[in-house]
Amino acid sequence: MADLLVRGIDDALVKALKEQAVAHGRSAEAEHREILAAALTRPRRRSFAEVLASMPEVGTDADFARAQSSAEAPRVFD
Incomplete structure (x- = not known):
């Protein structure tokens, strides 16, 4: 087994x-x-693309359609 010497460590650490x-x-x-x-x-962290690619196919786009509302959208960034 190898030895490891670490110098310059802060006293608080x-x-x-x-x-x-x-x-x-x-x-x-x-x-x-x-x-x-x-x-x-x-474990290696997966990239965003890998996470998206691993998502299962569920439903159709119509299943996730937004309901039309006459109310104004909330202003979340103001």
């Missing part, structure tokens, strides 16, 4: 790391490893 480690019953080094692993092994 080191303190927060140590406090979080104590709360989780781990050493600061083990907490640091856990944080790095969690941050770097997350």
Whole structure:
């Protein structure tokens, strides 16, 4: 396994790391490893296009037609 040395960390971050480690019953080094692993092994975020492409085909355009209203549309950006 490789070693990782991180220099120039703000004292407040080191303190927060140590406090979080104590709360989780781990050493600061083990907490640091856990944080790095969690941050770097997350599933890849899908692009907006991928999300749209994954949406199922449901209904027809007519199913989503707006009802005509004689009332003025709400002014939400004023």
